[in-house]
Amino acid sequence: MTDSNAAPHQCIRLRFYEELNDFLPQEQRRREFSHRIEQQLSITDLLAYFGVPRNQVDLVLVDDEPVDFTHRVGFQQRVAVFPVFERCDISPSNRLRPKPLRRACFVLDQQLEKLARLLRLAGFDSLCRQGLTELQIIAASTEENRVILSRDRELLKNARVSHAYWLRESDPPAQFREIVNTFDLRRTLRPFSRCMDCNGELRVAEESEVLERIPFAVLVAFDDFWQCEECRQVYWKGSHYERMAQLIETI
Numbered sequence: 001m002t003d004s005n006a007a008p009h010q011c012i013r014l015r016f017y018e019e020l021n022d023f024l025p026q027e028q029r030r031r032e033f034s035h036r037i038e039q040q041l042s043i044t045d046l047l048a049y050f051g052v053p054r055n056q057v058d059l060v061l062v063d064d065e066p067v068d069f070t071h072r073v074g075f076q077q078r079v080a081v082f083p084v085f086e087r088c089d090i091s092p093s094n095r096l097r098p099k100p101l102r103r104a105c106f107v108l109d110q111q112l113e114k115l116a117r118l119l120r121l122a123g124f125d126s127l128c129r130q131g132l133t134e135l136q137i138i139a140a141s142t143e144e145n146r147v148i149l150s151r152d153r154e155l156l157k158n159a160r161v162s163h164a165y166w167l168r169e170s171d172p173p174a175q176f177r178e179i180v181n182t183f184d185l186r187r188t189l190r191p192f193s194r195c196m197d198c199n200g201e202l203r204v205a206e207e208s209e210v211l212e213r214i215p216f217a218v219l220v221a222f223d224d225f226w227q228c229e230e231c232r233q234v235y236w237k238g239s240h241y242e243r244m245a246q247l248i249e250t251i
């Protein structure tokens with residue numbers, strides 16, 4: 001359907017911005033290109049054709065005017081598509097969603113357990129449980145306002161998904177940096193506020209409370225302890241803390 005030799009009157013001009021380019025073949029990235037259509041086409045159909053999940057799109061302009069997903073594009077029109085997590089300012093145009101969700105609150109598919117642990121270590125509410133079904137992930141997202149994090153494009157294409165981010169990186173520390181940068185979370189890092197294991201909140205614990213659950217060497221070496229409100233796991237500024245500090249330095 002994309003054909004730069006097609007008669008110009010049967011074509012539209014298209015450009016995808018920022019990270020939406022990751023969904024496109026190399027030759028269509030970061031440039032305006034011609035796309036042949038047989039008849040008027042809705043924005044939804046157009047995005048489906050290019051494999052760009054609808055929930056990754058925040059703003060579509062047709063001939064410089066904002067439109068919604070049902071808008072039908074005609075011959076010779078110019079279409080510009082902007083992502084949800086656009087870092088540059090695209091206001092004041094009408095967005096397709098009332099307001100983009102940028103809360104640091106996530107639900108991750110079960111392949112991303114290691115990323116979930118890193119996000120929790122940095123203090124971000126990150127639900128990730130083995131055995132969570134696609135429906136349960138979507139329900140957690142809509143009911144608890146969580147952004148779905150996944151590397152599964154099919155999950156993100158589900159029509160019920162409204163806030164989701166498709167991870168480009170595959171290595172957990174790189175994924176962590178990707179999320180912190182994409183969602184601009186640097187200023188909201190809160191190490192030692194959340195349990196790496198269960199996502200429960202941590203509170204400062206007295207030595208007497210944790211005495212029987214930590215090795216003697218730890219008790220001697222550290223003065224400050226935290227305890228998970230949910231699973232009672234005890235934390236101190238040991239190897240996890242060092243790991244977090246090193247990771248933050250690389251952001």
Ligand SMILES: [Zn+2]
Nearest residue numbers: 195198228231
């Ligand atoms: Zn816990």
